[in-house]
Amino acid sequence: MSKLIQLLVGGAIGTVSRYALSVFTYRVLGTDFPYGTLIVNLTGCFIIGFLAAITEEKFLFGTNIRIFLMIGFCGAFTTFSTFILETANLMKDGETFRALLNVLISVIAGFVVFRIGVLAGELI
Secondary structure (H helix, E strand, O other): OOHHHHHHHHHHHHHHHHHHHHHHHHHHHOOOOOHHHHHHHHHHHHHHHHHHHHHHHOOOOOHHHHHHHHHHHHHHHOHHHHHHHHHHHHHHOOOHHHHHHHHHHHHHHHHHHHHHHHHHHHHO
């Protein structure tokens, strides 16, 4: 299977899984807090951490399975999991300052850019 097909199939499964878990969570816990997104993001962090450990440290999966699961599935399930993995890799490499900077910039700049997008949309 080509890498593009692996990404497409993994992404499709990740997207549907994200939607299903989010809907289920909101049905169970209600909608007064973004529980669905929180549960999806935390689940994605667990999954990508687990996959990183078994692929990078135990070498249980090859590159093709990593592309399918980590980039395709987890990438569509939640990009938050990728953000956490990359930040953890910076920490593992002894780049604590850069890891913290990544967190701060991502969260603060993300919110600022979101607000700019909202303002731009309101101008139309």
